[in-house]
Amino acid sequence: MLEDIPRRVIQRGSPIITDGDDCDVAHFLISGSAKCRRSRDVYETHDLLSPLEFLAYETYRSRVVATTQCRIISCSKPMFRSLIDAENNLTWPLSRQIASDIVIRRNRTHEYC
Numbered sequence: 001m002l003e004d005i006p007r008r009v010i011q012r013g014s015p016i017i018t019d020g021d022d023c024d025v026a027h028f029l030i031s032g033s034a035k036c037r038r039s040r041d042v043y044e045t046h047d048l049l050s051p052l053e054f055l056a057y058e059t060y061r062s063r064v065v066a067t068t069q070c071r072i073i074s075c076s077k078p079m080f081r082s083l084i085d086a087e088n089n090l091t092w093p094l095s096r097q098i099a100s101d102i103v104i105r106r107n108r109t110h111e112y113c
Contacts, residue, residue: 023057026048
């Protein structure tokens with residue numbers, strides 16, 4: 001299914017996700033590396049960028065910047081959901097609930113500032 005989605009190339013230092021972008025798109029890192037400015041998470045090849053924000057929020061809260069040249073696949077939230085629902089239709093709601101719980105806990109302890 002993802003084979004048909006066009007790939008984008010993002011140059012080193014350029015933003016892949018900016019705070020305020022809608023979380024209606026999932027961004028997969030096909031090659032390269034990126035870093036979240038807020039949480040300092042580092043993403044490598046085959047990672048889903050900002051997965052907690054994608055699952056828990058309506059808009060991204062963080063900026064993700066390419067630390068090397070990156071190739072990205074971006075797919076819609078409904079497409080992402082259908083991919084993970086193929087195994088089990090409880091995966092999507094459970095994933096969203098777990099992500100929301102993690103975000104709430106981090107915000108309470110100020111780890112995610």
